[in-house]
């Protein structure tokens with residue numbers, strides 16, 4: 001029997017997450033950052049920024065969708081203005097975007113992360129801090145870091161509110177020493 005909720009520590013903050021199935025034999029403690037209010041994200045953004053300040057990032061990058069509030073909070077807390085979102089929906093202006101496949105643990109279908117060519121100069125040869133809300137299988141962070149490498153970014157840090165399960169370290173490779181997360185949550189395997 002899988003618990004209905006899980007209490008997660010996210011830096012200085014404790015939140016209760018619903019445990020929901022993502023497959024026949026796996027459940028996750030779902031953290032929808034948009035359900036936890038503005039001050040939760042502001043505080044988490046400040047705590048990530050405190051850690052990464054000494055790496056002197058020049059721009060913060062995050063994947064859509066739920067990376068967006070994290071990118072804004074961390075950017076503000078670092079005293080920066082510029083941030084960049086790796087998009088998931090191919091809009092008309094993204095026809096020639098740089099693209100990497102992604103299949104997050106929460107997604108039913110494979111998707112892509114897209115880096116708008118019009119924003120390449122924002123990351124090329126610049127000190128980039130990548131942030132997200134959760135890193136789980138590592139598929140999203142891997143696609144994002146690959147895109148940023150292709151764009152010539154100098155990736156100085158990888159920050160996340162939570163890391164989940166045990167799959168992600170293998171994917172981070174050379175960047176594992178640059179990772180900082182405010183908390184850890186388990187996966188919940190169960191019989192189907």
Ligand SMILES: O=P(O)(O)OC[C@H]1O[C@H](OP(=O)(O)OP(=O)(O)O)[C@H](O)[C@@H]1O
Nearest residue numbers: 065066104105106135136137138139140
């Ligand atoms: O390590 P992974 O297995 O890739 O999972 C992590 C990703 O999953 C979530 O995004 P999701 O794909 O659910 O999309 P959303 O932010 O658009 O809701 C989360 O925001 C991460 O980006």
Ligand SMILES: Nc1ncnc2[nH]cnc12
Nearest residue numbers: 028029030031106134136
């Ligand atoms: N536990 C989780 N909550 C929200 N998004 C996620 N993406 C991967 N794991 C997640």
